[in-house]
Amino acid sequence: KQEVTQIPAALSVPEGENLVLNCSFTDSAIYNLQWFRQDPGKGLTSLLLIQSSQREQTSGRLNASLDKSSGRSTLYIAASQPGDSATYLCAVRHSNTGNQFYFGTGTSLTVIP
Amino acid sequence: ETGVTQSPTHLIKTRGQQVTLRCSSQSGHNTVSWYQQALGQGPQFIFQYYREEENGRGNFPPRFSGLQFPNYSSELNVNALELDDSALYLCASSLGQGRSYEQYFGPGTRLTVT
Numbered sequence: 001k002q003e004v005t006q007i008p009a010a011l012s013v014p015e016g017e018n019l020v021l022n023c024s025f026t027d028s029a030i031y032n033l034q035w036f037r038q039d040p041g042k043g044l045t046s047l048l049l050i051q052s053s054q055r056e057q058t059s060g061r062l063n064a065s066l067d068k069s070s071g072r073s074t075l076y077i078a079a080s081q082p083g084d085s086a087t088y089l090c091a092v093r094h095s096n097t098g099n100q101f102y103f104g105t106g107t108s109l110t111v112i113p
Numbered sequence: 114e115t116g117v118t119q120s121p122t123h124l125i126k127t128r129g130q131q132v133t134l135r136c137s138s139q140s141g142h143n144t145v146s147w148y149q150q151a152l153g154q155g156p157q158f159i160f161q162y163y164r165e166e167e168n169g170r171g172n173f174p175p176r177f178s179g180l181q182f183p184n185y186s187s188e189l190n191v192n193a194l195e196l197d198d199s200a201l202y203l204c205a206s207s208l209g210q211g212r213s214y215e216q217y218f219g220p221g222t223r224l225t226v227t
Contacts (some may be wrong), residue, residue: 004155008137032212033210034215041201041221041223043117043119043203043219043220044156044203044218046218064194078151091155093212095212099168099211100146100158100161100169101146101148101156101216102158103148103155
């Protein structure tokens with residue numbers, strides 16, 4: 001069964017700092033990996049989608065990398081802003097067992113002005 | 114283009130009751146997936162509907178059931194509610210049922226069971 005882990009569970013940084021969020025998964029036979037943002041009590045906003053054949057994706061201040069063989073992904077946020085405060089979730093889709101996402105428990109980020 | 118919408122936004126029910134949650138998929142999307150997110154946890158896959166047929170199910174009991182309509186909107190029904198059913202219920206729509214299709218999530222319905 002695919003297990004997705006996110007470390008750290010919570011992170012607090014001063015505004016302007018660069019930061020890295022980590023995601024690991026136990027089964028490397030993934031089809032793709034997606035990073036989401038979730039504001040308190042709200043739905044999920046897609047940030048970046050990486051196919052299994054890709055190594056990284058970039059969107060603005062966000063950069064996500066994927067190392068499928070080691071079962072790891074990182075989300076890099078440059079020049080953090082208070083508006084980046086949210087929970088960040090990573091999710092993987094497995095190659096062999098259907099279309100569902102397997103989610104991690106998320107990293108709660110607070111950017112202090 | 115209208116995004117994924119869900120109703121109601123909040124709901125309070127008593128243990129043993131039944132509940133129906135609704136989801137309207139994004140325009141042109143024929144696939145809807147439902148997830149349950151308990152407080153402090155990541156979402157857990159309940160099931161997926163593709164063209165009105167169930168197309169995959171997670172580890173949830175039969176009292177969780179669903180429907181998809183010809184316009185691709187969907188319902189999640191939960192019978193015999195238990196306290197542990199309290200959660201945020203998310204639906205996500207996509208252009209197709211394959212893994213390459215990106216899923217777009219709605220704002221969720223917060224269900225509280227007392």
